[in-house]
Amino acid sequence: MSASNVFFLVNLIGGIAVLGGYAYYLAVNPEHRAFLWGGVPGEWQPYIVVSMFVAAAGYLWFFAYIVFSSGDSITPLRGLFDMKIIIGLVALFLLMASLWIPLTMNMIVSHDETRWFSVQFVLWGAAIAAILITVCVITSTNVENPIQHWFAVAGIGYLTFHCTVLDAILWVSKFSLP
Numbered sequence: 001m002s003a004s005n006v007f008f009l010v011n012l013i014g015g016i017a018v019l020g021g022y023a024y025y026l027a028v029n030p031e032h033r034a035f036l037w038g039g040v041p042g043e044w045q046p047y048i049v050v051s052m053f054v055a056a057a058g059y060l061w062f063f064a065y066i067v068f069s070s071g072d073s074i075t076p077l078r079g080l081f082d083m084k085i086i087i088g089l090v091a092l093f094l095l096m097a098s099l100w101i102p103l104t105m106n107m108i109v110s111h112d113e114t115r116w117f118s119v120q121f122v123l124w125g126a127a128i129a130a131i132l133i134t135v136c137v138i139t140s141t142n143v144e145n146p147i148q149h150w151f152a153v154a155g156i157g158y159l160t161f162h163c164t165v166l167d168a169i170l171w172v173s174k175f176s177l178p
Contacts, residue, residue: 003083004071010087011063014094021098025105035108036101038175048166055162058155062137065152070144076136089133096126111177120172127168130160 026033037045065071066086076085099122107115134156143149 002072003087004067007063007066007071007083007087007090010091010094014091014098017098018094021101025101029105029109032105032108035178036104038104038171040171040174051162051166055159058158061155062152062159065148065155069148070140070142070152073142073144074137074140074149075142076140078139079141081136086133086136089129089136093126093129093133096122096129100126108177113177116175119175120168123163123168123172127160127164130156130163134160 040048066083071083075082100119103115103119103122107113107119134153137149137153137156140149
C-alpha cells in the first residue's frame with residue numbers, strides 16, 4: 001500500500017475518533033458544554049472558534065497535499081526519513097486529539113482534579129506531535145510542487161500554532177473546574 005493511502009487511512013480512522021468523540025461527549029453532556037472553555041474569557045471565545053476552523057482548514061490543506069500531491073515522494077528531515085515518520089506523528093497527533101474531550105469531560109463531570117495531568121498530557125502530546133509534523137514538512141526534500149508544499153506548510157503551521165499556543169498554553173493556563 002502506498003504511503004499516501006496509509007496516510008489517508010490513518011486520517012480516516014483518527015478523524016472519526018476525534019470528531020466522533022466530540023459529537024458523542026457534547027451530545028451526552030449538554031449541561032457541561034460551557035465548562036469546556038475552562039475559564040477562557042467569553043470575549044476571546046469567538047476568536048478561538050474562528051481559529052479552530054482556520055486550523056481545521058489548514059490541516060485539510062496539508063492532508064490534501066499529502067494524499068493528492070506529494071505523499072509518496074517527499075522525504076522529511078532533508079531525506080533522513082520517508083513518509084512513515086509523518087504518518088506515525090499524525091497517528092500520535094490524532095490519538096492525543098481524540099483523548100482530550102473524553103478526559104476533560106470526565107474530569108468536569110466527576111470534579112476529579114487528579115485527572116488534570118492526563119488532560120495536560122494529551123494537549124501537550126498533540127502540540128508536540130504537530131510541531132514535529134511541521135518540522136518534517138518544512139524540511140522535506142523531493143518536493144514536486146513548491147507552491148502546494150508551502151501552502152501545506154502554512155496549513156500545518158497554523159494548526160501547530162493553534163494546538164500549542166491556544167490549547168496547550170492558553171487553555172491550560174486559564175482552566176479551572178466549575
